[in-house]
Amino acid sequence: MRRKRYEREIIVMSKRFLIFWLLVIIIWVVMLLYAFWLMIASAGVMVSGENMDIVLAQPLPPTAAATPTALPTLILLSVPTRSLNLVNTPINSTPITNLPPTPPPGSTVLLLTPQAEAVGWTSSIDGKNHFGDGKIHVGFFRGHVYHGAIQFDLSDIPPGSNISYATLELTGLSDRNLGPGGVWQVRLLDTALDQTWFALTYDKLRQGNIASTLQPVLPRESLAKEATHIFPLNEKQLTILMERLNTGRISFRIDGPSTGLDNLFTWDNRTADQTEEFDDSLTEEELLALNKQPVLRVVIEALKYVVVTSTPTPENILTVAAQVDSDIAPTPLPAHWVTPVVVTSMPPPANEATATFQAQVATAEAVVYGTATPTPINMWTATPTSALVPLPEGVPTSSIPPTATPAPIPQELIGKIAFLSDRADGSENGQPLAYVMDADGSAIALLTGQVIYETVVARDRFATYQEFLAFSRDVKQEDGKQQSAIFLYDYLNNKAEQITWFQSSMAYQPAWSPTQARIAFVSDDSGTEEIWAINHNRTDLQQLTRDDPVALDGHPSWSPDGSQIVFWSDRTGNRQIWVMNADGSNPRLLHQNSFNDWDPVWIKYTDFVIRPVPEE
Numbered sequence: 157m158r159r160k161r162y163e164r165e166i167i168v169m170s171k172r173f174l175i176f177w178l179l180v181i182i183i184w185v186v187m188l189l190y191a192f193w194l195m196i197a198s199a200g201v202m203v204s205g206e207n208m209d210i211v212l213a214q215p216l217p218p219t220a221a222a223t224p225t226a227l228p229t230l231i232l233l234s235v236p237t238r239s240l241n242l243v244n245t246p247i248n249s250t251p252i253t254n255l256p257p258t259p260p261p262g263s264t265v266l267l268l269t270p271q272a273e274a275v276g277w278t279s280s281i282d283g284k285n286h287f288g289d290g291k292i293h294v295g296f297f298r299g300h301v302y303h304g305a306i307q308f309d310l311s312d313i314p315p316g317s318n319i320s321y322a323t324l325e326l327t328g329l330s331d332r333n334l335g336p337g338g339v340w341q342v343r344l345l346d347t348a349l350d351q352t353w354f355a356l357t358y359d360k361l362r363q364g365n366i367a368s369t370l371q372p373v374l375p376r377e378s379l380a381k382e383a384t385h386i387f388p389l390n391e392k393q394l395t396i397l398m399e400r401l402n403t404g405r406i407s408f409r410i411d412g413p414s415t416g417l418d419n420l421f422t423w424d425n426r427t428a429d430q431t432e433e434f435d436d437s438l439t440e441e442e443l444l445a446l447n448k449q450p451v452l453r454v455v456i457e458a459l460k461y462v463v464v465t466s467t468p469t470p471e472n473i474l475t476v477a478a479q480v481d482s483d484i485a486p487t488p489l490p491a492h493w494v495t496p497v498v499v500t501s502m503p504p505p506a507n508e509a510t511a512t513f514q515a516q517v518a519t520a521e522a523v524v525y526g527t528a529t530p531t532p533i534n535m536w537t538a539t540p541t542s543a544l545v546p547l548p549e550g551v552p553t554s555s556i557p558p559t560a561t562p563a564p565i566p567q568e569l570i571g572k573i574a575f576l577s578d579r580a581d582g583s584e585n586g587q588p589l590a591y592v593m594d595a596d597g598s599a600i601a602l603l604t605g606q607v608i609y610e611t612v613v614a615r616d617r618f619a620t621y622q623e624f625l626a627f628s629r630d631v632k633q634e635d636g637k638q639q640s641a642i643f644l645y646d647y648l649n650n651k652a653e654q655i656t657w658f659q660s661s662m663a664y665q666p667a668w669s670p671t672q673a674r675i676a677f678v679s680d681d682s683g684t685e686e687i688w689a690i691n692h693n694r695t696d697l698q699q700l701t702r703d704d705p706v707a708l709d710g711h712p713s714w715s716p717d718g719s720q721i722v723f724w725s726d727r728t729g730n731r732q733i734w735v736m737n738a739d740g741s742n743p744r745l746l747h748q749n750s751f752n753d754w755d756p757v758w759i760k761y762t763d764f765v766i767r768p769v770p771e772e
Contacts, residue, residue, distance in 0.1 A: 263320065266312060268452040274307040275425050275450060278358040282637060285356045288630065289638070290427075292326075292450075294340055295412035295420035297333055302420060303361055304410030307353045308452045310397075311404050315587055319398050321455040324370060324387040324408065327424040327448050331381050335419035340379065342370040342387050343409045344396060350405040355662065355680070361409055368393050370408075379421045397454075402587065406452075424448035565611060565762045571595060572759050573713075573722055574609050575733055579751040592759075595715070597733070597746030612757045614765045616667045616713055622767050623647050624692065626666035626675045640664045642677050644692055645770050652770060655694045663688070665711055669738075670760050671718030676700070678710050687712045687723050687740070700740030703727050714738070716760035722746075724754040 276287035281300040292304040306324075313319075324342060346367045349360060370387040372378075378385070389397060400406045413419045426448040572592045580589050590609035593600040603609055617626050625645040630638045631654065642656040642663045656663040661681035668675055673692040678685050685708045687701040700721070701709045707727040714721055715735075722735050728745065731752040736743040747753070 264456045266454045266456065268308050268310070268312065268454060269449045270306055270308050272425075272427060272449075274309070274353060275305065277302055277304050278356060278361050279303070280358055283358045284637065285358075285361075286638060287354070287356075290425050291329060292410065292423040292425050293420060294410045294423070295333075295338065296414055296416060297418050297420040301362075301414045302412070303358070304423065305353075305356060305361055305407070306410070306450050307350070307405055307407040309404065310401055310406060311587075313401055313454060313456065315401055317398070317401065318457040319394055319454055320457050321453075322389040322394060322397055323453045324389070325451040325453060326385045326387075326410075327450075328379060328381045328383045328385070328421070329424040329426075329448070330422040331379055333418055333420040333422075334376060334379060335413075335417045336376065338376050338413035338416075338419045339373050340410065340412045340421060341373040343411060344368045344370060344393060345407045345409055347400070347403055347405075350403060350407055353405070353407060355685075364409060366409075367396055376419070404587065423450070425450065564764060565608060565615070565759065567762055569608070569612075569759045570762065571716055573733065573746075573756050574603060574612055574759055575724075575753050575756040576609075577751055577753045579749070579753075591753075593733075593747065595735075595758075600747065609757070611764050612759050612761075613755070615761050615763070616757050618765065618767065619668050619673070620670050620761075622763075622765070624668065624673075625767065625769065626668050626677075627769075628664040628666060628677075642666050642675065642690070644675075647767055655690060655692065656697075657694075667711075667713050669714045669718045670716060671714075674718075676712035676714065676721055678712070685709055687721065687736075689721075689738075698740065700736065701725070701743065702740075709734075711755045711757075713756055713758045714760070715758050720758075722756045722758050724756060 272288040274287065275292065276285060276289060277291065277293040278285045279293070279300050279302045285305065287305070292306070293302040294304045295302055326342075343366045346365045349356065349364050352360070368390075370389065370393065372387070374385060397406060410423070412421065569592060572594060574590060574592045576588045577591050578588050579591075580587065590603040590606055591600055592603050618624065624647065627643055627645065628640045629643050631641045632638055637660075639658070639660065640662045641654050641658070643652050644655050645652045655675070656677070656679070658679060658681045661679055663677055663679045663681075666675050666677040674689055674696075675692060676687060676689045679688045680686070681688075682699060682702070684703065684705050686699055686703065687709050688697065688699050690697045700712075701723070703709060703725065704727065707725060709723055709725045709727075712721050712723045719738055720735055721738055722733060724731050725734050726732070728748070730750070731754040732748065733746045733753045733756050734743055735746055
């Protein structure tokens with residue numbers, strides 16, 4: 157009897173022992189699964205696509221980000237680091253209910269969309285920007301903070317316009333990663349980041365100074381897929397927008413939750429051809445309706461121009477010279493004015509007396525006007541006959557394609573250097589204008605109108621006979637990151653080939669040598685933007701400039717004989733035009749001044765681009 161009782165106790169103890177160890181094993185399995193999940197989360201994630209597919213990516217060590225600039229139009233500014241309180245700031249979360257007002261009679265409504273490469277997101281996951289991928293991620297996801305970034309080109313808005321109303325409009329793309337609580341808000345940034353936008357980093361964007369915050373601030377409940385969120389600009393923000401017409405750009409940052417549980421929202425940035433409904437047969441209005449990009453809606457009041465003429469008009473320059481010492485005060489000019497000028501070619505002198513008179517006129521012009529100055533900004537030329545006077549309409553911009561038959565480049569400009577400058581600031585216009593100068597930095601003249609400048613910029617990427625084209629395009633690396641690289645397009649064989657292979661650096665702004673199959677370009681592989689060169693067959697890669705880590709170089713262009721390269725650099729404190737030998741030796745400043753000069757092109761061809769540019 158005792159033996160049976162003992163056996164029963166042994167069986168009971170065995171069952172308890174087995175249950176105990178089974179529980180221990182289960183606990184260990186759960187802990188191992190949890191540890192494995194933590195390892196995945198710590199490795200970092202990147203979200204992509206409408207369905208927010210997860211792609212693993214190794215996080216970068218906390219080192220300083222590369223000095224940004226993909227646009228060579230900057231003055232490097234040091235921005236003090238400051239903390240952002242994105243959640244606890246007192247805010248007004250009143251939703252927007254008012255619709256855009258009916259435009260006044262005679263006003264113009266412009267719908268501006270950003271360039272694909274000027275809008276996207278940055279994240280602490282890798283510190284870099286992700287522009288042009290069709291999405292704007294904002295919020296907190298798997299331990300990383302995401303900020304949206306949008307920049308608009310304002311060059312389509314006439315200078316001096318009075319903007320009566322403007323809104324920023326965003327369309328939701330995905331809400332599947334939203335969590336509880338949190339707010340999202342749009343920040344209008346100051347101008348410090350405008351010129352370095354295309355090489356923006358997470359740190360630079362997060363530390364960017366805020367000019368104003370748009371209303372409303374959106375709570376989690378206001379966010380939804382395919383919902384359009386409207387942010388009207390208030391009076392102060394409209395004033396900022398009109399001021400930005402002088403610089404031609406305005407930039408925004410979108411902030412969301414930065415701590416806590418996963419809470420991320422994605423806005424749409426797809427162009428019409430990236431949507432599922434895209435069809436080549438669609439009309440322009442239908443394509444606009446399919447565009448899901450952010451929109452800056454601007455209502456411009458009609459401008460009233462006053463034609464100003466001289467009354468009475470002096471008989472000739474000799475009469476003007478006689479009136480130089482007159483004390484008569486000039487009549488103040490109205491706010492918006494133009495002066496009609498008819499330019500005609502002066503015939504050769506018929507005899508010696510005419511030649512003598514023309515010589516006296518030239519002397520009188522020197523007495524009256526002194527050293528020649530650029531053509532006034534508000535000059536309207538009815539019949540232009542020179543490259544240095546206003547040109548016919550049809551300037552190609554980001555939103556207006558070039559005409560099918562652009563004008564050839566005037567022979568008189570060959571050998572000169574064209575560039576952009578802000579030296580017109582303080583005038584009626586204030587926009588950066590195109591200028592030309594001789595190869596030694598002398599004889600600077602205003603190139604009124606951008607047509608010829610944009611023509612020579614486009615032509616500079618082609619080989620001598622336009623059989624090859626150098627261009628930059630983003631490529632996906634093995635770790636999933638996007639970086640721009642230099643490609644060569646062979647029109648004879650109709651194929652493109654990548655020729656730069658930097659592991660984690662950008663390469664952009666290529667320029668083709670007129671005398672050899674060699675390409676100059678910009679890369680930040682050395683830690684800051686420098687000028688490089690490489691042969692078309694990927695051989696003889698050279699770094700041509702080596703500046704201080706805070707200096708930037710950009711926009712190289714070869715001389716007509718291929719022996720020198722012109723570029724811009726801010727190594728003196730502001731952007732200036734420099735020239736160096738083709739091997740990088742003997743760099744020298746062409747024209748020292750207090751203005752900013754950038755994006756030089758050494759003019760060496762009279763033909764315009766005749767090749768169709770492949771999709772880049």
